[in-house]
Amino acid sequence: ETGVTQTPRHLVMGMTNKKSLKCEQHLGHNAMYWYKQSAKKPLELMFVYSLEERVENNSVPSRFSPECPNSSHLFLHLHTLQPEDSALYLCASSQDRLHPANTGELFFGEGSRLTVL
Amino acid sequence: AQKVTQAQTEISVVEKEDVTLDCVYETRDTTYYLFWYKQPPSGELVFLIRRNSFDEQNEISGRYSWNFQKSTSSFNFTITASQVVDSAVYFCALSEGGANSKLTFGKGITLSVRP
Numbered sequence: 001e002t003g004v005t006q007t008p009r010h011l012v013m014g015m016t017n018k019k020s021l022k023c024e025q026h027l028g029h030n031a032m033y034w035y036k037q038s039a040k041k042p043l044e045l046m047f048v049y050s051l052e053e054r055v056e057n058n059s060v061p062s063r064f065s066p067e068c069p070n071s072s073h074l075f076l077h078l079h080t081l082q083p084e085d086s087a088l089y090l091c092a093s094s095q096d097r098l099h100p101a102n103t104g105e106l107f108f109g110e111g112s113r114l115t116v117l
Numbered sequence: 118a119q120k121v122t123q124a125q126t127e128i129s130v131v132e133k134e135d136v137t138l139d140c141v142y143e144t145r146d147t148t149y150y151l152f153w154y155k156q157p158p159s160g161e162l163v164f165l166i167r168r169n170s171f172d173e174q175n176e177i178s179g180r181y182s183w184n185f186q187k188s189t190s191s192f193n194f195t196i197t198a199s200q201v202v203d204s205a206v207y208f209c210a211l212s213e214g215g216a217n218s219k220l221t222f223g224k225g226i227t228l229s230v231r232p
Contacts, residue, residue, distance in 0.1 A: 004161070040126075040224065041224060042121070042221070042222045042223055042224045042225070043208070043222040045219060045220070048219075056219070088160065090160075090161075090162065092162075105152075105164045105167060106154075106162070106164065106220065107164070108154075108161045108162040108163070109160075109161055110159050110160035110161040111160040111161065113160075
C-alpha cells in the first residue's frame with residue numbers, strides 16, 4: 001500500500017449535496033494536512049492536525065468541515081459547496097507537525113479531484 | 118510574510134536537453150528551509166530536496182542539481198539530460214524557522230519533456 005491513500009479519486013457533486021473525502025496514512029505519522037490545489041494557484045493549506053487535534057484552520061469557509069478520529073485517518077466533510085470549490089484536494093502527513101527540528105518532509109496522497117456543478 | 122515566486126509557468130524541452138527551474142523566495146527570518154517537490158500526472162507531490170538557510174552548498178543527485186544563493190534569494194533546480202519521465206509540475210516551497218512554521222508553496226512550473 002502507498003503511504004497516503006485518498007478516496008475517492010474523483011467526485012462530482014451538486015451544490016446541495018453532502019459528501020466526504022477520506023485520507024488514510026500508513027506511515028505512523030502524527031500530523032496530517034488538507035491542501036487545496038486550484039489551477040494556476042499555489043497550494044493552499046486548509047487544515048492541520050497534530051496528534052488528532054486541529055492546530056490550524058486557515059480561514060476556510062464552514063462548508064468545509066475536517067475530522068480526525070485518529071492519527072491515521074483524516075476526513076473532509078463537504079456541504080453546500082460552490083462551483084469555485086472545484087479543485088484537487090490533497091492530503092499529506094508528516095512525522096510531526098512541520099517544525100524546523102524535523103525534516104519538514106510532507107508525504108502526499110494522489111488527491112481527490114472534486115467538481116462542483 | 119513568506120513568499121515563493123516561480124516566474125516560469127510552463128517549460129517545454131526536447132529529451133536530453135538541460136533545463137533549469139527558477140525559484141525566488143522572500144522571508145524575514147534568518148533561519149528557514151527550502152524545498153522542491155515534484156507532482157507527476159498521478160497527482161501526489163513527491164519530496165525531492167530540503168535545504169536549510171545555513172547550508173549554501175550546492176547539491177547534486179544524479180541528473181538533479183540545486184543551486185542555492187542567499188545573495189539573490191534563489192534556489193534553482195537543474196535537470197541535466199532531461200527524460201520524458203521528468204515531465205511533471207515542480208513546486209518550490211519555503212518554511213520559516215518558527216515553532217508555528219508552515220510550508221508555503223510557489224505556483225509550480227509545468228515541465229514537458231518531448232521525445
